[in-house]
Amino acid sequence: xxxxxxxxxxxxxxxxxxxxxxxxxxxxxxxxxxxxxxxxxxxxxxxxxxxxxxxxxxxxxxxxxxxxxxxxxxxxxxxxxxxxxxxxxxxxxxxxxxxxxxxxxxxxxxxxxxxxxxxxxxxxxxxxxxxxxxxxxxxxxxxxxxxxxxxxxxxxxxxxxxxxxxxxxxxxxxxxxxxxxxxxxxxxxxxxxxxxxxxxxxxxxxxxxxxxxxxxxxxxxxxxxxxxxxxxxxxxxxxxxxxxxxxxxxxxxxxxxxxxxxxxxxxxxxxxxxxxxxxxxxxxxxxxxxxxxxxxxxxxxxxxxxxxxxxxxxxxxxxxxxxxxxxxxxxxxxxxxxxxxxxxxxxxxxxxxxxxxxxxxxxxxxxxxxxxxxxxxxxxxxxxxxxxxxxxxxxxxxxxxxxxxxxxxxxxxxxxxxxxxxxxxxxxxxxxxxxxxxxxxxxxxxxxxxxxxxxxxxxxxxxxxxxxxxxxxxxxxxxxxxxxxxxxxxxxxxxxxxxxxxxxxxxxxxxxxxxxxxxxxxxxx
Amino acid sequence: xxxxxxxxxxxxxxxxxxxxxxxxxxxxxxxxxxxxxxxxxxxxxxxxxxxxxxxxxxxxxxxxxxxxxxxxxxxxxxxxxxxxxxxxxxxxxxxxxxxxxxxxxxxxxxxxxxxxxxxxxxxxxxxxxxxxxxxxxxxxxxxxxxxxxxxxxxxxxxxxxxxxxxxxxxxxxxxxxxxxxxxxxxxxxxxxxxxxxxxxxxxxxxxxxxxxxxxxxxxxxxxxxxxxxxxxxxxxxxxxxxxxxxxxxxxxxxxxxxxxxxxxxxxxxxxxxxxxxxxxxxxxxxxxxxxxxxxxxxxxxxxxxxxxxxxxxxxxxxxxxxxx
Numbered sequence: 060x061x062x063x064x065x066x067x068x069x070x071x072x073x074x075x076x077x078x079x080x081x082x083x084x085x086x087x088x089x090x091x092x093x094x095x096x097x098x099x100x101x102x103x104x105x106x107x108x109x110x111x112x113x114x115x116x117x118x119x120x121x122x123x124x125x126x127x128x129x130x131x132x133x134x135x136x137x138x139x140x141x142x143x144x145x146x147x148x149x150x151x152x153x154x155x156x157x158x159x160x161x162x163x164x165x166x167x168x169x170x171x172x173x174x175x176x177x178x179x180x181x182x183x184x185x186x187x188x189x190x191x192x193x194x195x196x197x198x199x200x201x202x203x204x205x206x207x208x209x210x211x212x213x214x215x216x217x218x219x220x221x222x223x224x225x226x227x228x229x230x231x232x233x234x235x236x237x238x239x240x241x242x243x244x245x246x247x248x249x250x251x252x253x254x255x256x257x258x259x260x261x262x263x264x265x266x267x268x269x270x271x272x273x274x275x276x277x278x279x280x281x282x283x284x285x286x287x288x289x290x291x292x293x294x295x296x297x298x299x300x301x302x303x304x305x306x307x308x309x310x311x312x313x314x315x316x317x318x319x320x321x322x323x324x325x326x327x328x329x330x331x332x333x334x335x336x337x338x339x340x341x342x343x344x345x346x347x348x349x350x351x352x353x354x355x356x357x358x359x360x361x362x363x364x365x366x367x368x369x370x371x372x373x374x375x376x377x378x379x380x381x382x383x384x385x386x387x388x389x390x391x392x393x394x395x396x397x398x399x400x401x402x403x404x405x406x407x408x409x410x411x412x413x414x415x416x417x418x419x420x421x422x423x424x425x426x427x428x429x430x431x432x433x434x435x436x437x438x439x440x441x442x443x444x445x446x447x448x449x450x451x452x453x454x455x456x457x458x459x460x461x462x463x464x465x466x467x468x469x470x471x472x473x474x475x476x477x478x479x480x481x482x483x484x485x486x487x488x489x490x491x492x493x494x495x496x497x498x499x500x501x502x503x504x505x506x507x508x509x510x511x512x513x514x515x516x517x518x519x520x521x522x523x524x525x526x527x528x529x530x531x532x533x534x535x536x537x538x539x540x541x542x543x544x545x546x547x548x549x550x551x552x553x554x555x556x557x558x559x560x561x562x563x564x565x566x567x568x569x570x571x572x573x574x575x576x577x578x579x580x581x582x583x584x
Numbered sequence: 585x586x587x588x589x590x591x592x593x594x595x596x597x598x599x600x601x602x603x604x605x606x607x608x609x610x611x612x613x614x615x616x617x618x619x620x621x622x623x624x625x626x627x628x629x630x631x632x633x634x635x636x637x638x639x640x641x642x643x644x645x646x647x648x649x650x651x652x653x654x655x656x657x658x659x660x661x662x663x664x665x666x667x668x669x670x671x672x673x674x675x676x677x678x679x680x681x682x683x684x685x686x687x688x689x690x691x692x693x694x695x696x697x698x699x700x701x702x703x704x705x706x707x708x709x710x711x712x713x714x715x716x717x718x719x720x721x722x723x724x725x726x727x728x729x730x731x732x733x734x735x736x737x738x739x740x741x742x743x744x745x746x747x748x749x750x751x752x753x754x755x756x757x758x759x760x761x762x763x764x765x766x767x768x769x770x771x772x773x774x775x776x777x778x779x780x781x782x783x784x785x786x787x788x789x790x791x792x793x794x795x796x797x798x799x800x801x802x803x804x805x806x807x808x809x810x811x812x813x814x815x816x817x818x819x820x821x822x823x824x825x826x827x828x829x830x831x832x833x834x835x836x837x838x839x840x841x842x843x844x845x846x847x848x849x850x851x852x853x854x855x856x857x858x859x860x861x862x863x864x865x866x867x868x869x870x871x872x873x874x875x876x877x878x879x880x881x882x883x884x885x886x887x888x889x890x891x892x893x894x895x896x897x898x899x900x901x902x903x904x905x906x907x908x
Contacts, residue, residue, distance in 0.1 A: 117781075119906060140783030155781040157771045158898070168771050169782030171764040179764070219782075 068131055070095040070227050070258035071116070076125035078111055085111040086122070087282045093227075093275075095130070098249060098259040100269040100290070103279030104302055104502045105473060109262045110152075112279070113229050116260075117149045118142040129227070140169075148220025152232040154212050158205035162198050162215050163187065166222050183222070190221050194251050209357070210241040217248065221257075228252065229260045234268060238357050239530065239563030246272050266295040267531075278302055303503045311510045314518075316538040319348035322491045322522040323369070327378035330364050330546075338364040340547045342378070346491065351513065351523040353537030355562050358528045361546035363408055366495050366526055370405040371398040382491065399428065404484035406477075408495030408526070414480040417469035421459070422450035424468040425483050457482040458508060474505025481509060485516060492516060495526045510536060530562060544568040593737040595854050600738070600746060601812060603850025605630065605821075607749040608804035609828030610835070610842040611756045612797035616662075617837060618760065619793035620773035620899040625665050625680035626801055627825025628687035633658040633805025635691040638705040638816035639698060641712040641809075650712070651806040658802030661687070662794040670790050673903030684825075692818050703818040705809070714743040714811035745807040752800060757839040769793055773897030776904040786904045804828075830883040837896065849879040 071093040078086040086108045093099040103109045115122045118136040127134055129145050136142050142149070156165050163180060166187055172179035184200055191197050196214050204212060213233060220228055230249075234242045249259055249272060261273060269276050270290060278286040278301040286301050299307050323346040330339035339361050346352055356362050367373040369380065374392030382401050387393045395405065407413035415424035426446060450464035457478045459471070468476060477497065484492065497513065498506040513536060517523055527533050533540055540557050542550045542565035550565040564570075609626045616623035633654035641650030661683055668679035692703035699705055719740035726736035760766040768789050771779045776786045808824075809816045831849055835841025852875050859870035 119781075138783065139781050143783045149781065151781065155775070155778040157775045157778050159774060160771065164767060165778070168767060168779065169784045171767060174764050176762055176764060176767055 068095050069093065069128070070097075070130060071260070072126075072128045072131075073112075073116070074126040074128075076112065076115060076127075077123045078115060078120060079123060084282050086115070089125070089279075089282075089284045091277055091284065092287070093258060093260060095258050096253060096256050097274040098253055098261060098272055100261045100263060100273035100276040101279060102263055102266065102269050102276060102298060102302060104264060105500050106502070107279040107302070108282040109279050110231060111282075113149070113231060113260065113262055116142070117147060117229060143169075143223045143225070146224060146226040147229065148223055148225025148227070149229040150213065150216040150220060150231065150233055152235065154216055156204045156212060156215060156219075159203060161201050161203055162207075162218075163200040165204055165215055166200075166219050170223055186222060187218060190218055193255070194221070194248060196221075196248060209236045210238075210244065213237070213245065214248070226256070227258045227260065229262070231262045232264070233261070234263070234265065235528070236358060238566045239559050240567060242268075266298050269298065270295060280304055299503065305504075307503055307507060311507075311514060311535045313514065313535065316350045316517065318350040318538070319520065321345050322348050323380065323382055323524070325369070325378070325380035328365075328368060328375045328380060329377045330361075330368060330373065331376045338546050339368065339375070340545075342548055344541060344548065346522045346524055348490070348522050349517060349520045350538045351517050351525055351536050353525045353527065353533035353540045354543055355530060355533045355540055355566060356528070356543035357566050360543045360566075362526045362543055363495070364546070365543070366405070366408065366493055369524070370403065370407075370493050371395045395428065399487070402487075402490035404487060404489035404492045406480050406484050406492070406494040406497060408499070410476055410480050415468045415476055417467070419468050420465050421454070421468055421471065421479055422446040422464035424479055425450045425453065425464075427483065429483065429487070453482045453486060457512075472502070472505075473500040474502045474509075477501050477509065478505065481512060485512065488519075489521055492521055492523045493526075494523060496528065497525070498527070498529065498532060530559060534559070534562075542566055589733070590737070591858070593733060595851070595858055597738050597741070598854035598857070599847060599851040600742065601850075602853045603846045604746045604749045604812070605804040605807050605824055606828045606831055606846040606850060607843060608745075608752060608800045608807065609825055610832040610846050611749075611752045611839065612800035612804070613829055613832040614756055614760075614837060614839060614842060615769070615793045615800070616797040617832070617900055618773045618897055619769050619790045620776060620897055620902065620904075621665070621669060621790055621794060622676040622901050623665070623680060623794075623797060624677060624826070624829060625661065625683035626797075626828055627821055627823065628680070628684035629658045629661045629798065629801040630805040630808070630825050631684075631691055631819070631821040632661060632687040633802040634809040634820055635695060635705070635805075635816045637802075637806035638708060638809035639695070641708055642699075642706050642815075645709070645712055647708075647712055647714050647806075647810050650810050651714075651803065654806040655799050655802030658805060659795055659798035662798030662801070663791070666791050666794045669903060670787055670794075673905060676901055676903075688819065691816070695816065695818070705816040708810060708814045712810065713814055714745055714807075716741045716743050717747075743807075743811045745803060745811050748803060749807075752803075753839050753843045760839065765789075765792070770897075773899055776899055777906075780904070780906070790904075827879055830879060833896075834883050834886050848882075852876070852878050 069092050071091065073089060073091040076086050076089040089112055101109050111120065114120050116127065116136065118138045118141050121137065127136060134145060136145065157168065163183060167179055167183045172182055187200050196218055198211055198214050198218065204215060217228070233245060237245060253259060263269060273290045276288050276290050276293065276298065277284055278298060280302055325342055325344050328339055328342040329337065331337050342365060354362055364373065368375050371393040372395060375389050377389055379386055379388040382398065382403055385401055411417060416427065423446070430441065447464040451462060454462040454464065459475050459478045459482065468479065471479065497509050501509065513523060525533065525536055534557055538554050540552045540554070540562065541548050542562060544566060545568060549568060549570050552561065609630060613623050613626055636657040637650040637654035640653040641647050665679050665683055668674040669676040695703040695705060722736045722740035725732045760770065768779060768784055772786055772789045779789065780786050808820055813820065827849055828846065831845035832842045834845035835843070856872045856875040860872055862870050864870045
């Protein structure tokens with residue numbers, strides 16, 4: 060990569076890239092210059108056009124207009140094969156790994172080297188071993204990928220790119236599924252790669268990561284590139300403002316809680332699948348009026364199942380929980396409607412699957428589950444005009460844009476869809492709110508609004524159970540934090556004692572001081 | 585005792601003959617489904633190629649030309665399935681069903697137009713069919729106890745397509761586990777986006793799989809009308825395509841498992857036809873229908889998860905679309 064020039068060469072240069080999908084102008088005259096051997100961050104909100112841009116660079120889409128040059132050479136990239144050939148590798152947000160293949164087979168796929176697998180495998184194994192040693196990327200080549208933890212799967216993705224000779228590595232939201240410790244390990248790997256001259260393009264919406272690891276940062280907003288900065292000369296506040304286009308409050312105004320009577324009590328809740336997998340193990344917790352309890356954990360450690368059980372969607376296999384005076388057990392299961400009548404509201408994790416119905420109008424999505432309630436209609440008949448009038452009022456209260464009740468739910472942005480769900484659930488003045496990933500795929504402006512609403516609801520005496528994979532969100536909103544790992548609650552921290560490191564170790568299932576020491580040794584070796 | 589032994593050998597021999605089209609079709613199904621394309625059109629492809637083989641053999645007096653035509657027809661139908669389900673991203677089950685209906689109607693219509701025999705082709709003469717191959721010394725060695733009789737009754741006397749079917753199992757296993765194409769084929773059925781991002785065309789890989797499936801299915805069809813039978817009879821596949829599909833699922837999408845399932849299903853059919861009208865002590869007349877229903881019952885039991893877990897390729901049935 061070093062080529063005697065005095066000025067460092069540009070690894071990537073994009074000029075005036077345009078790309079539209081129908082009416083949506085996803086990239087508008089985007090320019091980007093990435094220095095060779097640097098870690099370059101691209102930050103922007105969901106829908107800012109980051110993913111489209113790197114998809115163009117990796118040959119998934121072709122740009123409508125514009126120019127791409129790689130290492131000073133103007134090129135066209137028509138396909139992923141083209142991009143790989145030109146030394147570009149990509150680690151996708153959702154891993155591109157065949158789950159039931161071994162690490163070796165995944166690395167080889169598409170670059171087998173010969174018609175017969177065996178000859179190719181022998182060579183690939185050697186290269187893989189060398190790469191593992193050079194970059195500290197140890198993975199057993201014969202492990203089946205689906206049996207590996209997420210952090211290691213990501214390593215396989217990186218190895219795959221390096222195996223194909225990547226000198227430019229694109230990482231699209233790589234830390235979404237990692238614990239803070241795994242993230243730190245990833246950053247170590249990236250630093251090692253940079254040392255060897257690999258150029259890295261890091262796509263993220265997390266300000267902290269940009270500050271932690273990048274040399275340069277570009278900011279995207281609404282399909283346009285709005286700024287290029289040196290990381291050392293900027294700040295999270297400046298970046299956030301550039302991303303959103305206005306000043307934003309990064310920290311929520313959080314006042315100490317005044318917890319009241321217990322609203323929800325769970326005792327030894329267990330959930331076992333038909334095939335015998337324990338998804339929840341002996342979950343016991345108490346939730347009081349007027350407090351927010353956050354549940355931290357790497358996604359897939361039982362949080363979703365806990366929400367399902369507490370909202371009445373799934374019955375527990377054993378144990379019970381109590382809402383008000385009502386007892387719910389395996390023998391006497393409940394259902395979402397009955398729990399709702401007891402004052403339980405639920406903002407589901409996946410709003411597209413469970414929160415709204417995309418083709419329905421906003422007014423219809425706004426009454427899902429409440430179509431029998433008296434204030435909505437008169438008995439059997441739904442009155443469209445009343446529904447829409449009611450919806451319009453709530454759209455105003457929750458600043459839902461565009462404020463058109465008859466518009467299909469699918470046509471609202473992620474943030475506004477989430478506000479529709481929240482408006483519906485909060486409107487019943489619940490005693491208990493179960494909320495999963497309240498700000499997933501939601502823009503910063505809406506995040507601010509949603510967080511304020513949750514705090515206001517708490518102050519009004521509602522008990523809130525908050526489940527989120529965004530550790531920052533958990534830490535800034537919760538009064539108490541429970542940590543889940545492998546279906547169990549492995550620890551509890553008061554708001555003031557919670558820091559990222561302690562939470563991270565607990566999320567990885569390490570709770571004792573001894574465990575902390577062991578894990579640190581592992582990281583070092 | 586000797587008679588019972590001979591009866592047993594004859595049943596095994598019949599098993600092989602009955603199982604041959606099932607084996608070819610099941611291997612075709614493995615190629616198609618491993619690539620992520622549901623293939624219920626096995627039935628239609630086999631029926632259409634059975635007709636093509638018999639019709640062309642009758643016209644050209646050559647079984648070989650008939651076979652080649654059958655393979656061509658079956659590939660074309662496979663490509664049609666591909667066009668509908670891969671390129672146009674249609675529903676694979678509906679596309680397959682359409683091909684089955686098309687084959688069922690078209691064979692009869694064209695058959696009547698060509699031969700005026702109510703949808704049948706003329707009875708084929710010796711040269712127009714694949715004849716049994718008597719292996720050397722079969723008659724002489726037949727006298728050797730045990731081994732000799734197996735050699736004469738079971739091993740010898742099969743036509744070339746039976747041998748091809750057995751070889752196809754080895755071929756399928758080899759391609760799937762030992763070759764580059766096999767690796768990609770398995771990947772595209774599990775996670776097409778992984779293959780795409782590795783720079784290999786999903787579309788091309790799936791079409792190739794369908795073409796190979798077409799070749800195998802074509803041979804199965806030709807076997808029915810020009811080797812096992814001597815001419816085409818309307819609806820002569822009689823659900824064999826579906827049984828092959830069931831065998832493939834019973835064999836958990838693995839060549840070896842599918843082979844064993846085909847042999848089991850073939851054996852049941854052979855037993856059923858041997859027991860036709862036979863009085864069995866205590867039971868009375870042999871429950872032939874029950875025996876014939878066993879393959880389906882077994883498949884349902886398997887699918888319900890009682891005999892280990894049948895894991896279909898994860899991306900099966902889903903047209904591949906690059907996400908926005």
